[in-house]
Amino acid sequence: MTDSAMSTRAKVEKSMKKRRAAESRFRTYGLLSVLFGVLCLVVLFGNIFSKGFSAFSQTVLTTTIHLDTDYLGVTATSDPQELRNADYEGLIKQYLKDTYEPSGRRERRDLYGMVSVGAAWQLQDMVLENPSLLGQTIHINMTMDDDVDQWFKHDRGTANEALRFSEQQLVWLHDWVDSGALHGRFNTIFFTNGDSREPELAGIRGAITGTFLTLLVTFLLSFPIGVSAAIYLEEFAPKNRLTEIVEININNLAAVPSITFGLLGLAIFINIFGVSRSTPLVGGLVLTLMTLPTIIISGRAAIKAVPPSIREAALGLGASKMQVVFHHVLPLALPGMLTGTIIGMAQALGETAPLLMIGMIAFVVDVPGFINDPSTVLPVQIFLWSDSPERAFTERTSGAIMVLLGFLILMNTAAVMLRRRLERRW
Amino acid sequence: MTYSTLLIAVLIALGGAYLLGRNRARTLSSQGIKMHSLATHYGALVALWTTLPPLLILLLWALLEPRVIDLILTAQLPDSIRAGGEAEIRLALSKVYNLANDSDLMGQQGLLGPVAEHLQALQARVTLLRGGVIMSLLLLGGALTWRRIQPDLRARSEVEGIVRILLFASSAIAVLTTLGILASVLFESILFFQKVPVTEFLFGTSWSPQVALRADQSGSSGSFGAVPLFTGTLLISAIAMAIAVPVGLMAAIYLSEYATPRVRQLAKPALEVLAGIPTVVYGFFAALTVAPVIRGLGESMGLEVSSESALAAGLVMGIMIIPFVSSLSDDVINAVPQSLRDGSYGLGATRSETIRQVVIPAALPGIVGAVMLAVSRAIGETMIVAMAAGLAANLTANPLDSVTTVTVQIVTLLVGDQEFDSPKTLAAFALGLVLFVVTLALNYVALKIVQKYREQYD
Numbered sequence: 056m057t058d059s060a061m062s063t064r065a066k067v068e069k070s071m072k073k074r075r076a077a078e079s080r081f082r083t084y085g086l087l088s089v090l091f092g093v094l095c096l097v098v099l100f101g102n103i104f105s106k107g108f109s110a111f112s113q114t115v116l117t118t119t120i121h122l123d124t125d126y127l128g129v130t131a132t133s134d135p136q137e138l139r140n141a142d143y144e145g146l147i148k149q150y151l152k153d154t155y156e157p158s159g160r161r162e163r164r165d166l167y168g169m170v171s172v173g174a175a176w177q178l179q180d181m182v183l184e185n186p187s188l189l190g191q192t193i194h195i196n197m198t199m200d201d202d203v204d205q206w207f208k209h210d211r212g213t214a215n216e217a218l219r220f221s222e223q224q225l226v227w228l229h230d231w232v233d234s235g236a237l238h239g240r241f242n243t244i245f246f247t248n249g250d251s252r253e254p255e256l257a258g259i260r261g262a263i264t265g266t267f268l269t270l271l272v273t274f275l276l277s278f279p280i281g282v283s284a285a286i287y288l289e290e291f292a293p294k295n296r297l298t299e300i301v302e303i304n305i306n307n308l309a310a311v312p313s314i315t316f317g318l319l320g321l322a323i324f325i326n327i328f329g330v331s332r333s334t335p336l337v338g339g340l341v342l343t344l345m346t347l348p349t350i351i352i353s354g355r356a357a358i359k360a361v362p363p364s365i366r367e368a369a370l371g372l373g374a375s376k377m378q379v380v381f382h383h384v385l386p387l388a389l390p391g392m393l394t395g396t397i398i399g400m401a402q403a404l405g406e407t408a409p410l411l412m413i414g415m416i417a418f419v420v421d422v423p424g425f426i427n428d429p430s431t432v433l434p435v436q437i438f439l440w441s442d443s444p445e446r447a448f449t450e451r452t453s454g455a456i457m458v459l460l461g462f463l464i465l466m467n468t469a470a471v472m473l474r475r476r477l478e479r480r481w
Numbered sequence: 482m483t484y485s486t487l488l489i490a491v492l493i494a495l496g497g498a499y500l501l502g503r504n505r506a507r508t509l510s511s512q513g514i515k516m517h518s519l520a521t522h523y524g525a526l527v528a529l530w531t532t533l534p535p536l537l538i539l540l541l542w543a544l545l546e547p548r549v550i551d552l553i554l555t556a557q558l559p560d561s562i563r564a565g566g567e568a569e570i571r572l573a574l575s576k577v578y579n580l581a582n583d584s585d586l587m588g589q590q591g592l593l594g595p596v597a598e599h600l601q602a603l604q605a606r607v608t609l610l611r612g613g614v615i616m617s618l619l620l621l622g623g624a625l626t627w628r629r630i631q632p633d634l635r636a637r638s639e640v641e642g643i644v645r646i647l648l649f650a651s652s653a654i655a656v657l658t659t660l661g662i663l664a665s666v667l668f669e670s671i672l673f674f675q676k677v678p679v680t681e682f683l684f685g686t687s688w689s690p691q692v693a694l695r696a697d698q699s700g701s702s703g704s705f706g707a708v709p710l711f712t713g714t715l716l717i718s719a720i721a722m723a724i725a726v727p728v729g730l731m732a733a734i735y736l737s738e739y740a741t742p743r744v745r746q747l748a749k750p751a752l753e754v755l756a757g758i759p760t761v762v763y764g765f766f767a768a769l770t771v772a773p774v775i776r777g778l779g780e781s782m783g784l785e786v787s788s789e790s791a792l793a794a795g796l797v798m799g800i801m802i803i804p805f806v807s808s809l810s811d812d813v814i815n816a817v818p819q820s821l822r823d824g825s826y827g828l829g830a831t832r833s834e835t836i837r838q839v840v841i842p843a844a845l846p847g848i849v850g851a852v853m854l855a856v857s858r859a860i861g862e863t864m865i866v867a868m869a870a871g872l873a874a875n876l877t878a879n880p881l882d883s884v885t886t887v888t889v890q891i892v893t894l895l896v897g898d899q900e901f902d903s904p905k906t907l908a909a910f911a912l913g914l915v916l917f918v919v920t921l922a923l924n925y926v927a928l929k930i931v932q933k934y935r936e937q938y939d
Contacts, residue, residue: 085735312861322665405759
């Protein structure tokens with residue numbers, strides 16, 4: 056008897072080492088999994104930030120240029136149309152030619168190519184704003200071409216610099232850097248311009264405005280509809296087969312791939328209802344349908360959390376069912392509903408695929424002014440830029456991603472704060 | 482009047498009607514007459530009847546107006562254009578619109594000049610008519626309801642009835658959305674299957690949707706065998722699940738069974754941030770960072786790796802899905818009652834033995850449901866594959882090769898200019914139908930399993 060008991064005990068003790076090792080192995084796997092997830096997050100953010108940080112600075116050449124009235128053929132008293140049409144590009148070329156004396160056509164072309172076409176527009180804007188500058192010698196920070204920009208930020212002094220520039224160009228570039236004329240400054244163009252084929256002139260203002268308009272349409276439609284649907288399903292719907300179908304439907308809709316909403320938008324909103332393509336209006340309609348399930352589900356949870364005693368008290372005092380809901384339940388459930396709505400809007404903000412289907416992928420230079428102007432949105436802009444071969448666009452893509460993530464963090468923080476501040480325990 | 486002015490007019494009328502109705506009811510009750518409902522109910526009633534009918538009419542008008550104008554204009558196009566078929570009519574119509582809306586062009590009188598002039602006149606008349614109809618509806622609705630304000634009018638019941646209908650209509654939108662998706666993909670798919678047989682689509686192994694521009698061009702038919710797309714989708718999803726399921730599940734187990742509350746408080750939101758990152762960001766990361774790294778690694782080992790390998794897209798998709806699996810499994814693991822664990826500890830099992838032999842089996846249906854939801858997510862994911870996976874429809878199981886997926890093809894077929902009746906465009910809707918049906922089935926079953934399981938221990 057004791058012998059066999061001892062042997063069982065011995066067996067267990069013998070196996071303990073193995074079992075403990077298995078235990079700690081298992082635990083380590085778990086820890087590693089969590090660490091892997093966190094590591095991915097860190098790598099992802101680090102990668103985007105390290106690539107995108109330089110997008111917020113722009114390389115400019117500080118120089119003085121004489122606004123030659125004879126060359127431009129206009130004076131301070133000319134009318135704006137003439138001022139607009141004057142040959143500023145030619146003036147800049149003339150200035151570059153006189154100052155740096157390139158020999159031969161090839162060198163001239165190289166020299167002109169280093170300054171962005173945007174520099175002429177800068178000059179034009181300055182003159183239009185203040186025509187009395189004509190005839191004077193002015194200071195200007197000329198925007199440089201994206202190649203110069205990339206060289207200044209990344210390749211300066213490395214072996215790569217000879218790949219993109221000729222010897223003479225490198226001499227000029229190093230001279231400019233040594234004299235302090237070529238320098239970086241905050242990239243306002245990135246925030247004030249629309250899209251452009253020239254990386255140094257491309258900005259996200261158009262995309263941000265488009266995003267704002269699209270989200271505005273989405274919010275104006277999805278919040279009232281979502282809240283109404285949640286109220287109906289939670290407070291009024293009879294418990295029958297139809298209600299059950301609606302419920303299953305909403306849960307399923309929340310998990311349907313977003314791209315199918317794009318197909319719906321294309322086939323129904325655009326082809327049948329004739330809403331115009333590429334506009335924040337149709338984008339907002341599609342995103343409304345996509346975010347509705349999220350808002351309804353969170354809205355129902357918020358209504359459920361309101362204790363029945365409140366309803367019963369109101370009913371007991373003679374309120375009608377509708378008054379109970381709108382005067383008592385809804386105000387108490389609203390913070391929870393708002394939180395859900397913000398999370399739904401954050402989803403809509405990052406959504407890309409369905410918007411590609413409804414033509415929000417068009418190349419739009421102008422900043423949209425209203426919900427029926429063609430426009431694009433920030434995630435689609437990121438998609439478009441990521442396809443461009445220029446290195447400067449990669450940098451701008453990362454920059455745009457940083458802006459997008461910034462908005463998302465802002466919205467999610469707002470949701471968390473709102474929940475913390477307004478959450479009530481019954 | 483434009484739509485925006487009309488909308489503003491309706492909004493002003495809403496406020497005005499409410500105040501008018503309320504004040505009338507107040508005046509009546511201040512005269513000592515006993516009203517059936519509160520004054521605000523009468524206000525609301527007037528406001529609803531004033532604004533709802535014009536809003537509905539406005540919506541219908543916006544839907545029908547372009548269609549009616551198109552019809553009228555088509556009847557006026559020269560016979561030579563009308564004989565040219567639908568495409569030519571559409572082209573001519575868009576020219577007419579450009580002519581009519583651009584004063585610079587209007588000078589160039591061509592064949593379409595008279596039609597454009599007619600359109601201008603028509604547009605002016607329609608706008609006037611629209612304004613007139615909406616304004617008179619506003620006035621009519623307001624006046625009629627205002628007159629109805631009497632002590633025995635049951636304003637509250639009527640308002641509540643209307644509001645109830647509005648609430649119901651809002652929840653019906655969710656059902657309409659599903660029907661809308663189904664109708665849009667089904668209708669175009671039927672057109673597609675009239676041109677390409679279903680069997681060829683489902684079982685054909687060659688996919689090249691390029692349809693030639695001219696009928697006499699060689700290889701003009703295009704081939705629509707979708708099997709390579711299905712296998713490509715499955716390959717990438719399988720890679721993603723191979724990452725997401727073990728990592729997500731182990732992370733959930735660690736966080737719910739081992740981690741101290743403090744670690745849990747920090748790690749759980751960190752993982753959930755991964756789920757909040759837009760997919761376009763993952764796509765960018767996959768295409769520009771992960772793919773070159775994998776290619777470099779593969780080449781250093783002497784393997785031939787495509788620059789758009791399935792591995793890169795699958796890997797990044799896996800990372801994206803980790804929080805999805807972990808938070809769903811976390812829920813089901815937490816739902817397993819403590820008594821089961823205590824029983825297991827009482828029998829002398831270690832923690833990991835309890836988890837492996839008691840908790841996981843008990844939570845298994847829920848975990849399976851979570852994994853199925855994750856699979857449906859992986860199948861439907863678009864941006865990562867659109868940016869990191871290729872377009873070549875290779876029938877292969879080699880993760881280092883480039884494959885394409887259903888979603889990528891939908892995007893490529895539908896982005897850019899499309900002709901609406903070409904098989905190329907319709908094919909996208911047929912793929913959409915497959916995608917919708919498969920994910921819907923997965924979701925439905927998964928939600929059922931999760932729900933059923935939850936009920937067991939409640």
